Amino acid sequence: MTNHVHLLVTQQRTSGVSFLMQRTGQRYVRSINRQYRRTGTLWEGRYKAGLIDTEGYLLTCMRYIELNPVRAQMASHPADFAWSGYHANCEGRQDQLITPHPLYLQLGHDQETRCRTYRDLFVTHLDPETLNEIRHSTRQELVIGSGPFKQQIERMLNRQTKTRPRGRPRMKNGEY
Numbered sequence: 001m002t003n004h005v006h007l008l009v010t011q012q013r014t015s016g017v018s019f020l021m022q023r024t025g026q027r028y029v030r031s032i033n034r035q036y037r038r039t040g041t042l043w044e045g046r047y048k049a050g051l052i053d054t055e056g057y058l059l060t061c062m063r064y065i066e067l068n069p070v071r072a073q074m075a076s077h078p079a080d081f082a083w084s085g086y087h088a089n090c091e092g093r094q095d096q097l098i099t100p101h102p103l104y105l106q107l108g109h110d111q112e113t114r115c116r117t118y119r120d121l122f123v124t125h126l127d128p129e130t131l132n133e134i135r136h137s138t139r140q141e142l143v144i145g146s147g148p149f150k151q152q153i154e155r156m157l158n159r160q161t162k163t164r165p166r167g168r169p170r171m172k173n174g175e176y
Contacts, residue, residue: 006065021047053145090119
């Protein structure tokens with residue numbers, strides 16, 4: 001995209017995404033600053049990250065990302081956008097940056113079948129409710145997934161999975 005990047009990452013260790021973003025920032029910013037003879041950071045603020053319920057939402061989030069250039073009117077179809085995982089996932093092109101997720105690999109017994117099955121997911125666009133859920137969850141760094149998955153994450157990680165009202169909680173029986 002012109003003003004942001006979407007990465008869908010499955011981390012192998014606890015701090016994997018943080019380390020990835022730190023290294024990317026260090027290397028990429030250094031390279032750009034050297035190339036354009038500038039100093040300072042390139043990005044505003046910190047990256048946004050959220051957990052995704054793999055079973056129900058991984059393929060939906062992949063579609064969300066690959067349809068983003070279409071929604072932004074930068075391309076008429078995901079295949080028309082050069083910086084997309086669509087080419088690897090739907091056309092079988094090799095891409096060193098993409099490692100197929102096990103759930104993607106379950107779409108078919110061979111690459112041709114997986115590509116066809118994945119391509120069929122793009123016959124329809126994502127519904128507005130799903131779009132809003134993904135956008136809101138990403139902006140707020142919330143969990144994207146089913147109700148039971150969110151409850152499990154809340155218990156396991158003591159991590160917020162839904163937006164809470166602003167301000168101090170209302171008093172109940174004279175106590176907060």
